Amino acid sequence: MTKLLKDFRYTVPLEDIPENGLHLIFEDMSGILSEAEECRILDTARGEVFLHRVDGAVHLKGKIAAMIIIRCDRCLEEYTREIDTSFFYILVPSQSIEGKREIALEKEDMEVSFYNGSEIQIKEIFREQVLLQIPMHHVCKEDCKGICSGCGVDLNVEKCRCRSDILDNPFSVLKELRQAAK
Ligand SMILES: [Zn+2]
Ligand SMILES: [Zn+2]
Structure with missing residues (x-):
């Protein structure tokens, strides 16, 4: 039936x-x-x-x-x-x-x-x-880059901003200029 x-x-x-x-x-x-x-x-x-x-x-x-x-x-x-x-x-x-x-x-x-x-x-x-059917560790794709622990961007779609944050900071620019002047 x-x-x-x-x-x-x-x-x-x-x-x-x-x-x-x-x-x-x-x-x-x-x-x-x-x-x-x-x-x-x-x-x-x-x-x-x-x-x-x-x-x-x-x-x-x-x-x-x-x-x-x-x-x-x-x-x-x-x-x-x-x-x-x-x-x-x-x-x-x-x-x-x-x-x-x-x-x-x-x-x-x-x-x-x-x-x-x-x-x-x-x-x-x-x-x-x-x-x-849910695996213990589930990832969207094998090579998922995840989220940057520093700046929090999804590294699959954006570049990490940690480095550029430092450059954008006026004090760090000043520091670099000072270092360049030495
Ligand atoms: Zn993912
Ligand atoms: Zn980052």
């Missing part, structure tokens, strides 16, 4: 997952990140999940393709970065902590997560996956 969702319905009641699974497609996913996040997501994002119920657990296979806007560590300008990732989760009911431990030991390469009550929260999973 395939459903196309544009209405931010990221909560799926278990009983809505049919025997043969549920396929959900999400468009315009800008709502998955909060204002507090270190990046923003463009509304062209597209995500997909396949949900299957397997003995009390729910297997979630998904992917997300999006452009995110993030601030460069060096020059502090915003830049866009493309993300395209797929993921697999085993969601177990939150009561069965033992169950989670057992599954986690068995399948180390898979994410094991909880669901509360009788609903699957997909928004949180998408959010987690987007944030995982």
Whole structure:
């Protein structure tokens, strides 16, 4: 069963997952990140999940393709970065902590997560996956020159002014003249 969702319905009641699974497609996913996040997501994002119920657990296979806007560590300008990732989760009911431990030991390469009550929260999973795509040190380009710690200009677009500041200063000019006169 395939459903196309544009209405931010990221909560799926278990009983809505049919025997043969549920396929959900999400468009315009800008709502998955909060204002507090270190990046923003463009509304062209597209995500997909396949949900299957397997003995009390729910297997979630998904992917997300999006452009995110993030601030460069060096020059502090915003830049866009493309993300395209797929993921697999085993969601177990939150009561069965033992169950989670057992599954986690068995399948180390898979994410094991909880669901509360009788609903699957997909928004949180998408959010987690987007944030995982942000590198520890993010720069707009490999050779970003950053900001001069002296004069504060963005060295990608302007020349450092530290040197010319000294020359513009009348006292330093005087000093140079004096030195030249010696
Ligand atoms: Zn930069
Ligand atoms: Zn400078």
